[in-house]
Amino acid sequence: MAAKDRRVTPPKSPTLGVGRTVLRDQVKTLLLDRILSGVYAPGDRLIETRIAQELGTSQAPVREALRELELLRFVESASFRGTWVREVSDDELIEVFPIRAALEEIAAREAAKRLNGDVAALEAEIEGMANARDVREQVEHDVRFHRLIVEASGNSRLMEVWDSLQVDARTTITALGTGLPPEKAAELHRPILEALRRKSAKAAGREIRGHVEMFGKLLIEQRGHRS
Numbered sequence: 001m002a003a004k005d006r007r008v009t010p011p012k013s014p015t016l017g018v019g020r021t022v023l024r025d026q027v028k029t030l031l032l033d034r035i036l037s038g039v040y041a042p043g044d045r046l047i048e049t050r051i052a053q054e055l056g057t058s059q060a061p062v063r064e065a066l067r068e069l070e071l072l073r074f075v076e077s078a079s080f081r082g083t084w085v086r087e088v089s090d091d092e093l094i095e096v097f098p099i100r101a102a103l104e105e106i107a108a109r110e111a112a113k114r115l116n117g118d119v120a121a122l123e124a125e126i127e128g129m130a131n132a133r134d135v136r137e138q139v140e141h142d143v144r145f146h147r148l149i150v151e152a153s154g155n156s157r158l159m160e161v162w163d164s165l166q167v168d169a170r171t172t173i174t175a176l177g178t179g180l181p182p183e184k185a186a187e188l189h190r191p192i193l194e195a196l197r198r199k200s201a202k203a204a205g206r207e208i209r210g211h212v213e214m215f216g217k218l219l220i221e222q223r224g225h226r227s
Contacts, residue, residue: 098216
């Protein structure tokens with residue numbers, strides 16, 4: 001799709017509190033929010049200088065954020081043409097969910113045996129998620145919850161593959177795309193926690209697989225409502 005030099009002046013995201021010391025991750029989250037909500041449409045050019053000026057920051061974090069969004073295939077760039085928003089299909093948005101669901105099912109089954117019912121660290125992440133002040137903080141606790149389970153499996157290869165899925169960025173996409181409040185998102189993790197507390201490998205695997213698959217479906221449902 002050809003890039004459109006359309007000047008977009010969107011409102012700042014109320015959930016991020018972007019100030020003059022914007023960090024790369026905050027910029028990335030803000031741009032993702034605008035892309036997913038349709039403020040930036042496919043083909044719109046994303047000009048570093050304009051974005052940096054709007055956010056009151058240097059171009060460096062904007063450039064880094066755009067580079068990460070290109071790796072996630074939300075934007076494209078070319079020499080002498082700049083960077084623009086690419087059209088992302090529903091299939092592209094959900095393609096990682098079944099892979100992640102299968103990996104985390106294996107991890108949770110093993111974690112249930114190895115944790116021996118000690119879920120204090122996981123419980124702390126759920127509490128942190130519920131009390132998150134913004135999307136970024138919610139995502140940090142969410143990702144740590146799942147990472148702790150994968151780490152508890154004791155399978156280093158599984159951990160490597162899970163890391164390669166860019167779970168932190170994709171969890172941000174899910175949080176922005178579904179718009180679930182932190183308290184609700186946190187509660188949806190509790191069945192996994194309880195299965196691990198009971199040391200039930202079968203239940204833990206089933207709960208975490210259903211959890212990940214549900215968020216994939218929910219993301220697409222919400223996207224359909226917005227279109």
